[in-house]
Amino acid sequence: MQRSEDLGHRNNGGPGNINSGNEPATGMHVAIIMDGNGRWARARGLPRLAGHRVGVEAVRRAVEAAPGLGISVLTLYAFSADNWRRPPREVSALMRLLGHYLTQETARCVANGVRLETIGRRDRLPSSVVRMIEDAERKTGGGTKLRLRLAIDYSARHAIVEAASRGGVEGMAALLGPDVDLLIRTSGEQRLSDFLLWESAYAEMVFTPRMWPEFAAHDLEAAVAEFHRRDRRFGGIATSSRRTA
Ligand code: FPP
Numbered sequence: 001m002q003r004s005e006d007l008g009h010r011n012n013g014g015p016g017n018i019n020s021g022n023e024p025a026t027g028m029h030v031a032i033i034m035d036g037n038g039r040w041a042r043a044r045g046l047p048r049l050a051g052h053r054v055g056v057e058a059v060r061r062a063v064e065a066a067p068g069l070g071i072s073v074l075t076l077y078a079f080s081a082d083n084w085r086r087p088p089r090e091v092s093a094l095m096r097l098l099g100h101y102l103t104q105e106t107a108r109c110v111a112n113g114v115r116l117e118t119i120g121r122r123d124r125l126p127s128s129v130v131r132m133i134e135d136a137e138r139k140t141g142g143g144t145k146l147r148l149r150l151a152i153d154y155s156a157r158h159a160i161v162e163a164a165s166r167g168g169v170e171g172m173a174a175l176l177g178p179d180v181d182l183l184i185r186t187s188g189e190q191r192l193s194d195f196l197l198w199e200s201a202y203a204e205m206v207f208t209p210r211m212w213p214e215f216a217a218h219d220l221e222a223a224v225a226e227f228h229r230r231d232r233r234f235g236g237i238a239t240s241s242r243r244t245a
Pocket residue numbers: 034035036037038039040052053055056059076077078079080083097098101150187212
């Protein structure tokens with residue numbers, strides 16, 4: 001697997017200070033819309049929940065591969081504010097899976113230097129899940145290799161409105177997360193679905209047909225390599241054009 005130093009960082013310069021987020025990131029911020037669990041399961045004659053279960057393994061693979069690819073912040077869309085519209089059985093199953101992940105993975109996160117946190121509303125989550133989030137955040141707080149952010153009951157529009165009302169125009173950028181460098185969506189869909197709308201203002205996007213349960217470390221590596229081939233100009237002009245301008 002290519003190491004982060006081989007991949008280079010020519011595309012990591014941001015647009016400036018508009019949204020440095022809570023703290024400066026030393027590597028890339030990659031955000032993933034993990035899509036296709038249901039279709040993957042249905043195509044195999046399995047219940048949708050089987051797709052979510054296998055999707056957890058893909059989460060583990062991505063978290064494990066991220067630091068070696070130069071990723072210092074990884075934000076995963078685990079449950080959107082609109083996912084409450086799903087059948088109650090699927091919602092409870094997703095909550096159980098998330099709770100399970102939080103309790104099962106905490107020790108592994110601590111051992112691997114992963115700091116786990118969540119973004120999104122907590123007031124509508126089952127109190128048991130909120131306790132597990134708080135516990136995982138406390139125990140993994142010392143992690144320095146990767147900041148893993150799980151978006152749970154998350155809506156970018158809601159987060160932006162909240163940040164504006166708490167911080168005003170001046171303070172809202174600091175209340176939202178760091179700018180996204182690379183946004184990946186699996187399953188062939190090409191939309192943002194209310195995910196990190198502010199933070200993705202200059203994100204490079206990679207859409208892959210791969211269904212989330214099959215997303216492997218080499219898929220993440222390929223997306224990062226694609227990112228490094230892009231020329232990010234942040235509204236300016238390419239460095240090579242400056243000399244001839
Ligand atoms: C979208 O696929 C996926 C979700 C709504 C849930 C994502 C959850 C996981 C990957 C597992 C739990 C997460 C963590 C972080 C432990 P979909 O079901 O909408 O797929 P479809 O479009 O094919 O129906």
